[in-house]
Every structure is written in C-alpha cells, then in structure tokens.
Amino acid sequence: MLKPDHTDHRIRSQRTYKEALTLAMSDRVLLPDHLLTVESRLPEMPHAVRAIYNSYYWAAHSLKARAWLQAVIILNLALIGFDAFLDPSLLAPSLIIRGGIVTTILVALWILWAREQNHAVQGASLIAVSATIMIEAAALGLLGGEALFERYLTGGLFTVATAILFFPIAFSWTICAVTLATFLYVVMLAAGPVADPLIAVFTGCFYCSAMITFASTRKAALRSHWKSFKSKVRELRDQETLEQLNVELRLAADLDPLTGVRNRRAAQEEISRICEGGAQDVAFLMLDIDDFKILNDRYGHAIGDDCIRQVARSIADNLRSRDLVSRYGGEEFLVVLRAADRDCASAAAERIRKSIEQLHIGEPGNFIDRTVTVSIGVALRHGDEAPEKTIDRADEALYAAKRAGKNRTVIAPSPADGPAPSPRRSDHQRREVA
Template sequence: MTDRVMLPDSLLTQESRVFAAPPKLAAIYDAYSWAAHSLKARAWLQAAFVFNLILMPFDYLIEPSLLTATLVIRGIIASAILIGLYMLWGRQRPNWVQGATLTVLAATIMLEAGALGALGGVPLFERYLTAGLFTFATAILFFPIEFRWTVTAVATAVALHAGMIIIGPVADPLLALGISCFYSGAILTFATTRKATLRSQWKGFRSKIRELRDQEALAKLFAELQLVANLDPLTGIQNRRSTQEDIDRIWSSTAGDRPPIAFLMIDIDDFKNLNDSLGHAAGDECIKTVANKIRDAVRDGDIVSRYGGEEFLVVLTSTTASGALAVAERIRKSIASLRLENPGSPTASRVTVSIGLALWEGDQTPEMLIGRADAALYLAKHKGKNQTVIAPPPDGVGARSGPAKTHPSGKHPAKKQSPRSVA
C-alpha cells in the first residue's frame, strides 16, 4: 500500500479525484469507504422500511379506500425491495452495483408515492409525490456512492416526478411542473452537497495514506541510521559500542542460566610496521580482509566487532573450550594462509594474528572476561605472535592459577603455570 509507483506524490498532494487514481489505490479506497460508510446506508434502509410500515395505517386514516393498495404497494412490493437492498449492502459490491441501488431506490420511492397518490385522488397526488421526492433526498446523504451514480438517481427521481405530474390527476399541470422544478433544484443541492462530502472523504483518505507512507519512510530511515551507527565504517562489522550493548543484553537475559561463552581478543601482528612500510591504504585493506576472514569463520549468532584500530573482539555463544579453541585456530590459520604482505614485520613477511581466548567461568562480568582475554593476547604477543593463548580460569575456580596479567613495566611476570598457547 505504500508503493511509490502506486502512490506518486502528485496523487497524494495535488487535487485529484477517485476515478483518476490507479486501480489498486481505488480498490483500497473503495474498501476503506465501504467499511466507514456502509452502515449508514443500511441504517437508512432499515429506517425507511420501518417508516414505510408506519405509513400504512396513515394511508388508511387519510383515505380508507387505500387499504388494499397500501397493503400491496407498501406492505409487499416496497418492503420487499427495501429488504433486498438492505441485504445487498451487507457486504461490499462493485461500484456499479452500489450506484444502481440508489437508482432503484429512487424509482421505488417515486412510483410508490405516485401510485398511492393517484389512487387517493387529486388532493393526495401532489402531496405524496412531494413527500416521495424529499424522502429520496435524505437517501442521497446516506449512500456513499460515486457522484455520477448520484446524478443518475437524481435524474431518475426528477424525471419520474415530472412525468407523473404531466399524466397524473392534477388541477393545474403547469403550476405543478413549476413546483416540481423548485423541488428538483433542492434535490440537486443535496446532490452537490454529497459531491463535496465525497471529495472531502477522498482528500482525507489521501492524507492518511501520505501520513502512513511518510511514517514508514521515517521508520526505514531510522533503521538504516541505526544500522550505520552500529557498524564500523571501514570493515562493516559491529563497532565497539554496539558490541557492548549486545554483551550487556546477553548478560541480562541469561542471568542465572548462562550457556558457555568465550571471548576472543584478536590483534594483527606488527600492524604499525605494515602501515609504515606500505601506507595507510594498504593498512586499511589489510584490516578489511582480516575482518572478513573472522566473520566467515564464526556462526551467525556469534558477535564479531572491531574493538580498536587493528584489534577485534569475537564473542562465541553456547560454545565449549574445545569448540572455542577450534574457532580461534580456524581464524588464525585462515588469515595466515592469505599471504598478505607485511614487509615491516621482524618475525614474519606475511600478515598474521595473535589471539587471546577466555572462557566464562564462575560469577564473572563481561569486563573481567575481556580483561582475561586481553591478558592472554598479550602473552601470545610476548611468546612470538601468530598463536592462540588460552587464559587460565580466574582465582578460586578450578585447580589452575589466576589469569595472566601485565606487569606495570610492560613485562609479563613469571608464573608457575602460564596460560596455554597453541601455535
């Protein structure tokens, strides 16, 4: 419904009419107007049916000789037509069917009034025709049909009124015709009012559609901006801020029943030397290539983010120690196999990465887990790069010693049991 081909701005902002709208939009408007206004037409038909029955004893009181005629004309014929039209408006019909119902109603009302008026004699004839004309005038305001069908129904009612004045029992045909023209002008005023109402409804519908379309466009733009705000512009993977939000969401939603989680801190070895040797353009290309390799090596539900300049954080959810190590090694080996040149590296002529791996154990916060992974990454660098080091569990968990920590001087202190490394 918000297709810009179907809903061009010219149609939604400029003055237009229903018949000028694309078929799909016209169909939507028909369904909209039907739901909003069909109850009015059915209410009028129901009221007309009841009023028709009330007029039967009125006919008899005015002219007792009309008893049989009113029973047949009002009680059977007109009532059957009104019930049929009421049932027809029970569900949406094509526009021409809706329009034809008002024409049928005009003919029914005028022929009923003319027949009973003629049988009642000269005094009743003109009164009944006039009453019939104004009864039909009220129907114009309640039937939500196209203006051309309203004009057709009005023409039918006016023609029947004038025709019966000419051939019916009237004292002064010319005077009666003059009065008929006066009443016809009033009916046309009702029809013009109905036209203005229809135009107002169409304008309101277009405004509503334009509002919905603009809201959808704004929501789409907001989603795109939100996506851009969550991504690293160079690599297209998540940035540090959005990753932190995801980690916080994981920790809050799985508190007390958290599946095994592993953090990988990944850093490109000797990246500064590569930048200095080949330039920043080559450095950017290297970061993008490494990011793609990391993303390809993990599952869809895992988190891959650019944590710093050449540093990446990977969050592996619902994993095991062996599974996390397998992912880390897959990442490391796939990058080493790229054969990217790194002439500034004192240890390798190709681009490699070092990885620190930390498993969630005990009552740890994300910050503590990142700290352990970062300490393991430092040790991987210290031990010669291009390897994965697994951080030991935190103090008080398991039999192994506490996590690796950096010394204030920048040197890693000696440990009785250092983190394990896989090269």
C-alpha cells in the same frame, strides 16, 4: 441478526481498506509519486488505479450506505402504523407495499452492499432506491387521496435526496438517480390528484433544486475523497521512507564505518541482551592484530586500514550467523560465540587465526611482504558471571598469547581454576604488547 452481519461487514471493509492502501502505497510503477502531487481527476487514471481507489472508497463509505438502508427499512415499517392512523383504509395496502414489496427490495440492497460490487451494480442500487421510494410514495399517496398524495410524493423525493448523500457511487450514477427521481416526481405530480397545481409546481421546483444541490455536494465530496486518498498514500509513503531512513541511521550508528561490523557500543548492548536472556555456553574471543603499529608505520595508513578491513571480513566469514563480531578497539576485535563449549570456541579461534594468516594485504601485484597474524584470547562464561568479567578474562588470555610469542590462541582458565583476572589493560599497555 443485523449486528453480527454489521460486525462482519466492518471487519471485511477494514481489511479491504488496508489492502487497497498497501497496494497503492507499495506500487510506485502503477501509481508514481508525481501523480500524487499534481492535480488530477480519477477518470483520467489507469484502470488499475481506479480499481484500487474504488476498493478503498467502498471500504471507507459502504457502512454509510448500509446504515441508510437499515434506517429506511426501520422507518418504512414504522410508517405502516402512521398510514393506518391517517387513513385506516391504507393499512392493508401499506402492509403489502411497505411491509412486503419495498422492505424486501431494501433488505436485498442492504445485503448487496455487504460486499464490494462493481460500479454498475452500485449505481444501479441507487437507481433502484430512487424508483422504489418514488413509486411507493405515489402508490400510497394515490390510495390516500388528494389530501395525502402531494405530501407522500414530497416525502419520497426528500428520502431519495438523503440517499444521494449516503451512497458512495460515481457522480454519473448520482446524476441518473437525481434525474430519475425528479422525472418521476414531475410525471406523478402532473398525473395525480393535486389540490393546487401552482403550489405543487413551486414545491416541486424547490425540492428539485435541493436535489441538484445535493448532487453538487456529492460531486465536491467525490473530488475531496480522491484528493484525500492521494494525500493518504503520499503520507504512508513518506512514513515508509522515514522509517527506512531511521532503520539505516540506527544501523549506521551500530556499525563501525571502516569494517562494517558492529562497533563497541552496539556489541555491549547485544551482549547485555544475550546474557540477560539467560543464554548458556557463551564464549568470548578477544583478537588483536600482531605488530599492527609496525605495519601501519611502514606501509602507511591506507594499508593499515585495508588490513583491519580484511581481518574483520575474515573473522565474520568464519563465524555462524548467530555469532557476533565487533571492532572493540583500533586493531582489536571481540567475538561472541553462542552455544559454544571449550572445544567449539577453541576450534573457532584457530579457524579464524589460520584464515587471517592466508590474507594478502595491499593491491594485486603489490601485496605487502609480510604475513598478517593475530593473537587470540578465549574465555567461557560460567554461570551468572558478569559479561564484563568474562571479557576481562579473555583480554588477559590475549595478553598471555602476546607474551608467549603472538600468533596463537590462549584459553583463559575458569574463575574457579585460576586467580582472579588482573585489572583490565590500558590502551598504553596494549600498544606496548602489540
């Protein structure tokens, strides 16, 4: 029965741990970056920050408290036989005290620690452990007589000392538990049957100093855990920033810096993914700005760049979100239409061409005195045709549109209807036709 509960608790604590870290990492208003780099103490933090940290800390360490409680429950039950071995008259009291009262209290605390509790409840649980263990040791020690009293009392104090190391609670509650255990030890030692009071006092001082040392260790551990939390949040934020930069760098590497659309390399990679995925009815549109060299020479490179930017924007505005546009050359663009038949591709090409005719290149009040047009070649991919072959056919259709007078759309014949495409045009041939 304990194993399923342990598994549920582990899953719950892991979820709480991740949620607390995610909230701390993402909320830079609540926990600014500068608070993660300067020396600070948890009590100085805003209540909301402390609440997040407490959830994180409980999730990271509550398993230790439950493991300690589980071990003490098993040990306590095993000691019933040990009590009877030392003194047979202790069997009945041990069954009642260890097996009944103390085990019930420890099991209740074990169940309590299965879920996150507020600081007061967590602290009170360690106080309950201190009082229960010390009273149990004193009661059984008294019943066992002088020979067992001091040993049982010392054993109880040692057990409480280990609890201080395992219970993830605030330092103030740790001090309360240490004080209570020490106080009960001294009072019971003074009131109980002790063979040599002087040795008992020295033994008590030794174990009390050990308790103080354990408490100091707890304080140092709490400071270390707080620093570790800040370091973890800072590391996660740095990772998030680095990932964001990597995304931006990858995006910048895929985009044409002038137009903001995909560049040729990114387009080729995306086309390969589309075609390898078995996409059907893919159409390719090859577009080239007519007489761009004349425009560039007459009006200057600034106007030429503005023309290319506006043409790219106009193409993108007339496509669906699933379609692809890329700058394929200087003034040449490649469009990939998904799920597009001949009519759809032709309509898209004409829509783009007419939209570009309406562009006004230049500054308001100083537009250039000519209309910008494009020639478009359209080719539909057939079967398992290599995308490079389809692009070649679209390029040949574009070449035909240029020869036919420009500012028009030409649809390439399918491989079965027409001759094999000519070799792909060189850059020199493109400049001649443009």
